[in-house]
Amino acid sequence: MSSFVLAGARILGAEKTDIVITDGVVAEVGPGASAPGATRIDADGLVALPGLVDLHTHLREPGREDAETVESGSRAAALGGYTAVCAMANTDPVADTAGVVEQVYRLGRDAGLVHVQPIGAVTVGLAGERLAELGAMADSAAAVRIFSDDGHCVSDPRLMRRALEYVKAFDGVIAQHAEEPRLTAGAQLHEGEWSARLGLTGWPAVAEEAIIARDVLLAEHVGARLHICHVSTAGSVEILRWAKARGIRVTAEVTPHHLLLTDALARDYDPVFKVNPPLRTDADVAALRAALAEGVVDVVATDHAPHTVEDKECEWPYARPGMLGLQTALPVVLHTMLDPARLDGPGAETPGGTEAGRLDWDGVAERTSRRPARIAGLAEHGLDPAPGVPANLTLVDPAARVTVDGGELASRSRNTPYAGRTLPGRVVATFLAGTPTVLDGKAQL
Ligand SMILES: NC(=O)N[C@@H](CC(=O)O)C(=O)O
Ligand SMILES: [Zn+2]
Ligand SMILES: [Zn+2]
Secondary structure: OOEEEEEEEEEOOOOEEEEEEEOOEEEEEOOOOOOOOOEEEEOOOOEEEEOEEEEEEOOOOOOOOOOOOHHHHHHHHHHOOEEEEEEOOOOOOOOOOHHHHHHHHHHHHHHOOOEEEEOEOOEHHHOOOOEOOHHHHHHOOOOOOEEOOOOOOOOOHHHHHHHHHHHHOOOOEEEEOOOOHHHOOOOOEEOOHHHHHHOOOEEOHHHHHHHHHHHHHHHHHHOOEEEEOOOOOHHHHHHHHHHHHOOOOEEEEEOHHHHHOOHHHHHHOOHHHOOOOOOOOHHHHHHHHHHHHHOOOOEEOOOEOOOOHHHHOOOHHHOOOOEOOOOOHHHHHHHHHEOHHHOOOOOOOOOOOOOOOOEOHHHHHHHHHHHHHHHHOOOOOOOOOOOOOEOOEEEEEEEEEEEOOHHHOOOOOOOOOOOOOEEEEEEEEEEEOOEEEEEOOEEOO
16 A cells, blocks of 8 residues: 655644655654655645544435435545545435445445445335334444434334334434424425515424424433434524533534525525525524534534436425535535634635634534544544544645535535635545545545
């Protein structure tokens, strides 16, 4: 295997140093560190982070390869600085058997761009009627630990209780898409000022909050791990704060889009802004940023949801919900959450102004890499570059500003809500187990 020297990198934004990678691991760190025959990578001033880990990615394979494949989604992930992604189960066929999760796992391994960790469905066919073969998926080659019916809520409390009981045995976790379906029938966007003005059926905050409240109580009762997908409201944050203070084993994610965008973007009926849960209000955005800074919301997860032009560029009520995320997640997090003093170079858009706390690079690494890796049980990921650690890392240029162009993204789909926006930070290189998957901002496979 080959060796690399990342010369002049700043680990988590610290002073410049040299990082030597040999045989898939970080061999040495320190000024002047080198190895015979190593390829020198100019990383002068670039910030080295542990490779990002996404707990929530839709790769669409099997079934909707016209929207994304494991390979195209893996490429988008590597270009976004990711070394591991968890692939949601709402494929066709659904990932509800050992056979399907092993298929996705192998496709990921063959693509070789990121570690693809399949998530298993909680219920057969996501139908919410009976439990899928959770044990068989856990015991399979894919070693599934996260189970989710994402796209659908496990709304039957009895089934949710049984799923929590089942996964407790092997320290698995149920990732809930919190949406009380009876409160969101026909819903198109956040229930509030904009749904009223546009005359579209609203998706009330309480539909999310009611399920989170119920499920943290169920998790406490069972003593099992619960993860809440794409938290989107200020009220959800309050319930999570209460549950964590009580010692309930709950973790939660927020998406980049819920940290930046609001329901006012629906004003021109452009369905690129249609997503589940919907974009909320400024007050919700502020509460989510504060919660992420505080740690009440643990991690950022993309909910990368590619959709074809036919499924997305149509009238709002007919468009599928969901937006791309993998290649823009880190820039959005840096824009909304990083202390601007830690970004070199000129200001991009006005930084997203939260009074309630800003992150440093270590805080960014914690929420985009270390904690998601721990939640998913990915022992080789989410580790700061240090001697002996698997070389899963990414190099970010904190001085770069990039204007998003949907047509230039690696995804097979182009439903990015950030087209035309200029955001800070550019992923220059990504290493997966010591092999460069991205160099000079270009995918290597
Ligand atoms: N987020 C979305 O709006 N859509 C997701 C499903 C989901 O995450 O609920 C999808 O699969 O397209
Ligand atoms: Zn969902
Ligand atoms: Zn999703």
